[in-house]
C-alpha cells in the first residue's frame with residue numbers, strides 16, 4: 111500500500127516516507143529553528159466528537175489587533191482594519207470550499223462544484239485564470255505566507271491575484287510568541303509591506319494572524335500524535351482549514367488528502383515535482399492530514415475521486 115492509501119485510512123506514519131524525506135524531517139527536528147519545547151501530552155486517539163470539541167476550545171482564531179507591544183507603540187491600531195476578521199462576515203458563511211494548490215487537482219473538473227460554495231479560500235500565489243475548469247474562479251479569502259509579501263517576484267502590490275479578496279497573512283514567530291523578537295526578526299519581513307499595502311489600499315480587508323493561533327494549532331497536532339512532529343508551524347493549508355471552520359457552517363476541502371490523481375507535481379500551476387509538497391518536510395503535513403482524516407465526514411468515493419473531505423463548522427459543534 112502507498113502512503114496515500116494509508117492516509118485514506120488515517121494510518122500513515124513517518125517511516126512510510128522516502129529516506130530523503132525522512133532525513134529532511136530529522137534535520138528540521140535537530141535544527142528546531144523556532145525554539146519549540148512542547149510540555150503537553152501525546153495521545154494516540156480520541157473520538158471525533160471529543161477531538162472537535164477540543165479543537166473548538168483550544169484553537170481559537172486570532173489576528174493581530176495592534177493593542178500589544180511593540181505594535182501598540184508603532185500605531186498599529188490605526189493600521190489594522192477596525193472590524194476583526196471574526197466579525198467581518200457577520201454571522202459567517204454557510205458552505206465553504208478550501209482549495210489547496212496540489213498538482214492532483216489538475217484534470218479534476220471540480221471548478222463548478224468549488225464555485226457553488228458561499229465562500230472559497232485559496233492559498234499564496236495559486237491562480238484561477240487558465241485553470242477555471244479544475245479550480246473554479248471565485249476567491250473570497252486568500253491566505254498568504256510572509257514570503258509573498260517580502261519576495262519582489264510575487265509583485266504583491268500590483269498583481270491582481272491579491273485584489274478584491276480578503277487577505278490573511280502569517281509568519282512563524284518564536285514558539286514562545288515573543289512579539290518583540292518576532293517584530294525584529296520575522297522569517298520574512300512582512301511588517302513593512304503590510305503597512306505599505308494598508309496605506310495604499312485601506313478599504314481592502316487585510317489581517318495578520320496572531321502567532322499564538324499558529325502555535326496553538328501546532329500544539330493540537332502534536333497532542334494528538336504519538337510521534338514527535340516537525341517543530342515548525344503547520345502548513346498554510348491546515349491554518350486555512352481551521353480558519354474556515356470558524357467562519358463557515360460546513361467546509362469542503364479539496365486535494366488536501368490526495369485523491370486517486372495523487373502526483374509529485376507540487377502545485378497545479380507550476381512544473382515543479384517534489385513529494386514533500388504533499389507529504390511534508392518542513393511542515394508537519396503528514397500529521398496534519400491524519401488529524402483531518404480523523405475528523406472528516408464525507409464518503410470514501412468523494413475522497414478517492416475528488417480528493418474531497420467535509421468538515422463541520424465550529425458553530426455547529428455543541429460541546
Ligand code: C5P
Nearest residue numbers: 210211212233234345346347376387388
Ligand atoms: O505550497 P502552498 O503552501 O502555497 O500550498 C497551499 C497549501 O496546500 C499547503 O500549505 C498544503 O497544505 C496544501 N498542499 C498540499 N499538497 C500539495 C501542495 C499544497 O497538501 N502538493
